[in-house]
Amino acid sequence: MSDTAIIVNTVVAVLATVLLIVRFRLNPVVSLVIGAAYLGLTAGLGVEGTVEAITGGFGDILAEVGLLIAFGVLTGAMLQRAGAIERLVAMLLRVCGPRGMPYATAVTVGTVLQSIFVDVLLVISAPLARRLAPRIGDHGLPRMATALAIGLECGIVLMVPGVGALALAGLLGVPLGTMLLAGFVLVVPTVLIATAIMTFVFRRGWWDPIRDEQAELAAAGPVTGGSPAGGPSTDDAGPAATAAAPDREPLAAAAAPSSTTLTDAGPMRRDVSLLLLFTPLLVALLLIAAGAVLEVAEVSVPVLAFVAEPVIALLIGLIGTTVVCSYATGRTAVEESVAGGFRESGQILILTGVGGSLATTIQKAGLGDILGQYFSATTVAPLLMVWVIAAVLHVAIGSVTISAITAAGVLAPVAPIIGLSPVLVALAAGAGSLFAVHVTSNTFWLLQSLMGQTTRGALKTCSVGVSVASVVAIGIILPMSLVF
Template identity: 25%
Template sequence: MLENRALIATLLGILARFVLILRVRMHAFAALLLVAIFSALAAGMAPKLAFDTVQKGMGGTLGFIAPVIGLGALFGAILEASGAVQAWAQKVSRWASVGKQRWAMGGLGLVAATPVFFDVALIILMPFIAALSSRTGRLALVFGLPLCAGLAVGHAFIPPTPGPIAIAELIGADLGWVIVFGAVTGLVSVAIAGPLLSWALDRSGNMPGQIEARAERKVNPEETPRVSFGLAGALIALPLILILLGTLGQLMLPSGLFRDTVTVIGHPFSALLIASGVTYVLLAPKTTSDRNRLGETLTRAFEPTGLVILVTGAGGAFKQVLVDTGAGAQLAEGILSFGFSPILAGFSLALLVRLAQGSATVAMITAAGLAAPIVAAANLSAPELGLVTIAIAAGASGFSHVNDSGFWLVSRLFQINEAETLRTWTLSTGLIAITGLISVLLLSLLV
């Protein structure tokens, strides 16, 4: 019994986590931190060692996560305030056919949610959905469902959004591989869960909703945007390209000054700093009102990052408890003995947490902390770690329902009831999860 004490303490801690969050309604950060401390003490750690372990795990995780999430929020806020996201929306909203618009909105969502949070991006882009549905006479959800699918995938699959960055840090994945596999699986997932699902529901007469959509402002798709389409796209892609160059440089370049320079430029800290600086210089606010708007946008952008950073830190603390008590190794050995691969284990854990508590970001962080010892025991390569990251992201994206704030945001903006939201938005996110998992499993055969 004593040799299994750490494992039993961990399993009780996991159960307590769900009870605290779901039944007691304790904040996720407080619940995760409390469970980490409880698990360490219950496993037999001396009090000082238990708190040192929690501090070590939280500090080690946040040393990377906090700057990246903060810089990502800064970059996204500058793009939002400058009108770069709106420039893409105006461009694609001019395309003529409904079929093209579906695909354009899916792609727009994927791009827009990479630097900007899901809910912020959806609110920014709702006026373009309203303009499209009014001009074509089609239901708003015909265009909105592909947009939301793209936003959900961009939010979960592709850095520099917080979720995949947190997973990568917790399981030790390289962000370059995460970007590559996130883009590949993301494109497939968006296509199936967005434009194709929208077409199928519309064609079968099962698309609910109204032509009118709720939007805070009106836009004219023919209006000339403040930022060109090409420049906006280049700026959005800049940090991803720099991070990819850093990864490729370490793989392909010989040791020396040039490789070191590429590595420095491609580090997420540098990549996001460079991208933010270049974006600010090229799209600098020219009037006092523009500068004030940028300041307000920056303040608003940093508000949700505090929660993500704290929850991620608590997840890192729990992961360290798993490592230092030996419970993680026992848990990994047990799961692997049942034939679960790290990909399937990560996906399943993330989906279970997502269904239980709603938040995709919390599901990603929680599942990554639980999957970390499984991944470590499997001794995976860098590409395989990237695939596990996307598998966790896919599971955490699946089957959004009534305990997810995104579910209610979609319901309110598109003026559909709970049952209609379940058979559209929940179905779409379910397809994202399933398609993402299948894509990852197929890619795993090649790496």
């Protein structure tokens, strides 16, 4: 089959997948499998070869990251049940002060809290951010909303253990320690720079409380403390209008750790320090990072090499979190958290697997050999191309994870041929998938509703804010290609 035919059929397969999801509202998992099947058959793989590519790609990527995703989600579910997020926000407020909270929120959400399932993290953190908004000075609401949006979305696809970052690492064969270190190097400056840019824009008059905040919140006027007056209106809330309104208790209710501190799981049974709650997860991430450093330094320490393996490190973190949270909240609460975590991780695992199916089919169709003739690792063209593909897919589909996985799959076969580091392809795909988070995204509507914004306001804080982060990220990735 000619090179042109393979390229055309690959484009048709990707466009057909997008069309099935957007126009016919077919489940993304089914749509990705259909796209992979079409490409395999039209590329000459035959029935048996096509089925083998689909099932083999599914199994390969789940073998690589399936346990990692499950361990990460379960760890996050227990931390959420223990009230760790509320207490962490209160601690950041004490340490960073009101004016530093947007930056502290963006960095923390984009790094440390990525083990928590994104919708759960958003529903818990958004009401806290909204209560903090009046206390951080001018334009507090848009600054906190933007910081939260940027941190959430960047962390998902760029920072281990974000589910998108894990999927991209597995898809491209990137060692998880390398993905962790490279992601951290990218995420921290990205969220800080993007948040600073948006703060500058808001202070130059780009935010109108009358039109950008929901009526009852804007009518309340500026306040110096406490909580905003009223919850979000459902008049302009979109699909997430039924989301729970932010609770209106003072922030102090979620602050000081005590045996009577309330969480959505009920009272904590014992007083456990915030550092102790997060210690197992932090130890796991440090072990993974240490393994990557030892590998680069070509130092062999068998025991450390074993515990630094991502699966073992996250297992240690999961076991440690289970012990600490069992002490803090009781065995019943932990068991309920684990059950909820398994429900959340199921859809993520299947979606990740079928993303691997499409990527494997593209690889076996020979697209990598074809594109490898036109690109070289000394140019920025491959990274810009994967960024653009991910951005276009995200605009059409509205899913950060799906667009990142699909875009990375297109150029995954190219990386080894031209000598381009796969971690750069993973980061570029993740950065591109952040572009233009808009009304097709559940995150958009949750932020709009829970932060008390109108749709117009959410387009500024979420859509524009995360798009700025996407552009900043690719601007940082390109010079990173000189190092990785």
